[in-house]
Amino acid sequence: MHYGxxxxxxxxxxxxxxxxxxxxxxxxxxxxWDGIFIKEAGPMYDPWIVLAAMALRTQRVRLGLILxxxxxxxxWKLARETVTLDHLSNGRLVLPVGLGALxxxxxxxxxxxxxxxxxxxxxxxxxxxxxxxxxxxxxxxQGKHYKVEK
Numbered sequence: 001m002h003y004g005x006x007x008x009x010x011x012x013x014x015x016x017x018x019x020x021x022x023x024x025x026x027x028x029x030x031x032x033w034d035g036i037f038i039k040e041a042g043p044m045y046d047p048w049i050v051l052a053a054m055a056l057r058t059q060r061v062r063l064g065l066i067l068x069x070x071x072x073x074x075x076w077k078l079a080r081e082t083v084t085l086d087h088l089s090n091g092r093l094v095l096p097v098g099l100g101a102l103x104x105x106x107x108x109x110x111x112x113x114x115x116x117x118x119x120x121x122x123x124x125x126x127x128x129x130x131x132x133x134x135x136x137x138x139x140x141x142q143g144k145h146y147k148v149e150k
Contacts, residue, residue, distance in 0.1 A: 004029030019054035023061040034065040048081045055089035069100030070126035071119040079133040
């Protein structure tokens, strides 16, 4: 992928149509926010449903979120969401991950962990769990923060 386009906000039908137009214009990727509270951006929709709508309106363009902070999600749910979207889009999902913005109200205003070290631990454990669950093989995990039994 060489060129990606970020769609920061808009109603869900417009976002899906803009993804289609970006694909038609030759863009390689279309990305959306994984935010809960961004005052300046206006209404925010569930990012996985937005990507699903985009997947149904496009054929070639890669789809993803600007950044997903796994520390704000349960890794087993994130694994199911990403597999579902990757299958729906025929393998076009891109999953950039990281700690997330420290000033994001999606952490501070809803009581999520804001400590960088703890978020990094959750990120590391989440990546191990995602990899294990994506493998399709029996998998178990025991970490400091998460546990998955076979």
